[in-house]
Amino acid sequence: MTLPSDSDAPLDATLNATLRDAVSQLRAPVPTSNAARDAVKAAVRADAVANAPSRTAVDTVVTSIAGRSSHWLVTPRTLRISPLTLMAAALALVLGVAALSAKLRAPISLATNTAMPNVRLVNAAMPGEQVMRFTLSAPTAQRVSLVGDFNNWDAAAHALQQQDGTWTVVIPVAPGRHVYGFVVDGSRWIPDPAAPQSDDGDFGSANSVVYVGG
Amino acid sequence: MPPPPYALRMFLVCLGLCALAATAGAQQSDVTALRDRMDAASYRVMLALVDSARAAGLPTAPLISKAQEGLLKRAAPGAIVAASQGLLTRLRVAREALGLAALPAELEAGASALRAGAVARNLVDLRANRAGQGVTVPLVVFADLLARGVPKDTAARALQAMAAANATDAAFNALRLSIERDISGGMLPATAAGMRYRAMLGRQP
Numbered sequence: 001m002t003l004p005s006d007s008d009a010p011l012d013a014t015l016n017a018t019l020r021d022a023v024s025q026l027r028a029p030v031p032t033s034n035a036a037r038d039a040v041k042a043a044v045r046a047d048a049v050a051n052a053p054s055r056t057a058v059d060t061v062v063t064s065i066a067g068r069s070s071h072w073l074v075t076p077r078t079l080r081i082s083p084l085t086l087m088a089a090a091l092a093l094v095l096g097v098a099a100l101s102a103k104l105r106a107p108i109s110l111a112t113n114t115a116m117p118n119v120r121l122v123n124a125a126m127p128g129e130q131v132m133r134f135t136l137s138a139p140t141a142q143r144v145s146l147v148g149d150f151n152n153w154d155a156a157a158h159a160l161q162q163q164d165g166t167w168t169v170v171i172p173v174a175p176g177r178h179v180y181g182f183v184v185d186g187s188r189w190i191p192d193p194a195a196p197q198s199d200d201g202d203f204g205s206a207n208s209v210v211y212v213g214g
Numbered sequence: 215m216p217p218p219p220y221a222l223r224m225f226l227v228c229l230g231l232c233a234l235a236a237t238a239g240a241q242q243s244d245v246t247a248l249r250d251r252m253d254a255a256s257y258r259v260m261l262a263l264v265d266s267a268r269a270a271g272l273p274t275a276p277l278i279s280k281a282q283e284g285l286l287k288r289a290a291p292g293a294i295v296a297a298s299q300g301l302l303t304r305l306r307v308a309r310e311a312l313g314l315a316a317l318p319a320e321l322e323a324g325a326s327a328l329r330a331g332a333v334a335r336n337l338v339d340l341r342a343n344r345a346g347q348g349v350t351v352p353l354v355v356f357a358d359l360l361a362r363g364v365p366k367d368t369a370a371r372a373l374q375a376m377a378a379a380n381a382t383d384a385a386f387n388a389l390r391l392s393i394e395r396d397i398s399g400g401m402l403p404a405t406a407a408g409m410r411y412r413a414m415l416g417r418q419p
Contacts, residue, residue, distance in 0.1 A: 147286060149276070149279035149282075149283075153283050153285070154282075154286075175319075176322075177322050177326075179326075196354050197361040197362065198357055198361070199330055201329070202293070202297035203284050203287040203297065206361065207283070209326070211350055211351055
């Protein structure tokens, strides 16, 4: 490459042409052999390994992912959700909790005693709730129902089964004080003869009481 | 701390509304069970009683249960309403006697004992003698003894002495059973109660 002298004219045009030529040459790839390129790459790799901290490639990837995740988690962002979707999500959450609660009613343990011996504790259905056996000796009865505040005084809710004159039903009962009685043959009211009485006298016949500890 | 995003606030509001609706629905279902079986006027009175109890922080289930019991026993609507009003009054008295921390079961047992003839002072004394322990079972036994004819003062004295001696629920129930057996065997209720509680406490009759 030659530079223009002061005597050359016009100077600007010559300088521009020279510069263009220089740029063109500098942009052109430097001719090297394959062996030279491989030697340069090997030297770069060796230098990187020698100076890098003691981390594996997996470490590097994990750190990168963790960094991106934490960044994603803490970065505020705008959610675009319709009110209907929100309501549906809230309803689903409430139903989910209710379903989970119902699932927890599975039998979990056995127990052997009760505060009142008139009805027998069979087992515990859920924390606090107890499964109780109610019995009544009525050899001549045709049908017997258990009614009380635990079944909304519904005579159709819990029919007793008879064996050798003894009528029995087993039901779960929630903790608390409960009043109950037996309906014999659809019309006759009989309190549990072995249980404490709650003689409210409001409706002409006494009730029986059972207390289920929590 | 910046306020939660709009979407989160909306979600929480929706969640609260759903939970509220579920709770109200559960309560309403109990009351509607009465509506379907009572005349309109009686049902309105029952609704007012239940609202009153709820506002006072008293359990509402006993009132609904009382009405359902009356319906099962084919009582007249007026008798059902009167019985429910009386029960609400006794629940209030029981709460005053047993304290604001009284459990629903204790209030129900207290109301039952009051109906059987106990007075508020009996409940106050029993609570004081059984501090830190529940009084449901003693009150159930109290109501039972009164129903079987044991004089109020005798029953109260027996139960107070048992409570002061830190008797367990099982001991209260054993007392009830032994008195019941004696009465069934022909002994006077007052004699049976006096003798049995002294025996359980190791005293001479």
